[in-house]
Amino acid sequence: MVNFEVRLEGQTVARIDIDAALLLKLLGGAGVSVEAASAPHKSAAISAAQAGELVGRADKPMRQLLSRFAEEDGALTWGETKLAANVKSWPDFAEGPLKKLEKALHRITGEKNSLLIWRIESEWIGLEKGEDEPCRLYIDGPALGALKTALATA
Numbered sequence: 001m002v003n004f005e006v007r008l009e010g011q012t013v014a015r016i017d018i019d020a021a022l023l024l025k026l027l028g029g030a031g032v033s034v035e036a037a038s039a040p041h042k043s044a045a046i047s048a049a050q051a052g053e054l055v056g057r058a059d060k061p062m063r064q065l066l067s068r069f070a071e072e073d074g075a076l077t078w079g080e081t082k083l084a085a086n087v088k089s090w091p092d093f094a095e096g097p098l099k100k101l102e103k104a105l106h107r108i109t110g111e112k113n114s115l116l117i118w119r120i121e122s123e124w125i126g127l128e129k130g131e132d133e134p135c136r137l138y139i140d141g142p143a144l145g146a147l148k149t150a151l152a153t154a
Contacts, residue, residue, distance in 0.1 A: 041141025044105060044114035051143065051150035054116075057104045061086050062097050069117075069137075070151050074144040078135045090124075116143055 006014040046054070055063055065084040068076055076084075087093040098117060106112050119137050139147060 041143070042118045043116050043139050043141050043143035044109055044111065045142040046105075046109060046116075046146050047142075048146045048149040048153075050108050051146035052153065053108050054101070054104055055147070055150050057108075058101065059097075062101055065097070066139075066147060067151055069139045070144070070148045074139045075136050078137065081137050 005012055005016075055066060058066060061084065065076075065081065068080060068084050072080075078090075081093065082088065085093055085097045087096060101117070102115060105114055105116050116139055117137050118139075119135065123135050
């Protein structure tokens with residue numbers, strides 16, 4: 001169960017209990033645990049079917065990159081990412097493969113601001129022009145579970 005409480009001026013005005021397992025089942029969130037679905041996450045909450053469509057639209061280097069994310073439980077170093085995506089710099093990645101992936105994600109989800117791959121910006125300050133391999137990129141939440149499911153059936 002996921003519990004929500006709405007307060008107005010310190011007083012509870014509404015309480016909502018949501019059966020997260022049933023909601024996931026009804027929304028087609030196969031392969032996503034209730035814990036993963038209810039935890040805070042930055043990656044778009046996509047279903048296994050949407051992840052499958054996203055993988056299907058991706059070119060070979062991006063499919064390989066998504067596979068690496070799934071294998072590494074959603075965290076890759078920038079060095080691994082550069083190798084898998086065949087790019088040399090963050091601008092190359094952000095304006096090339098990442099932009100294509102995000103456009104496909106937006107078409108699939110219908111949400112223009114959704115993202116799949118994200119980074120902790122404070123870790124990257126001053127590193128984009130120098131030695132940046134220790135920095136990481138992430139896929140988390142239901143998206144990671146959906147991606148693993150989609151790649152296992154592809």
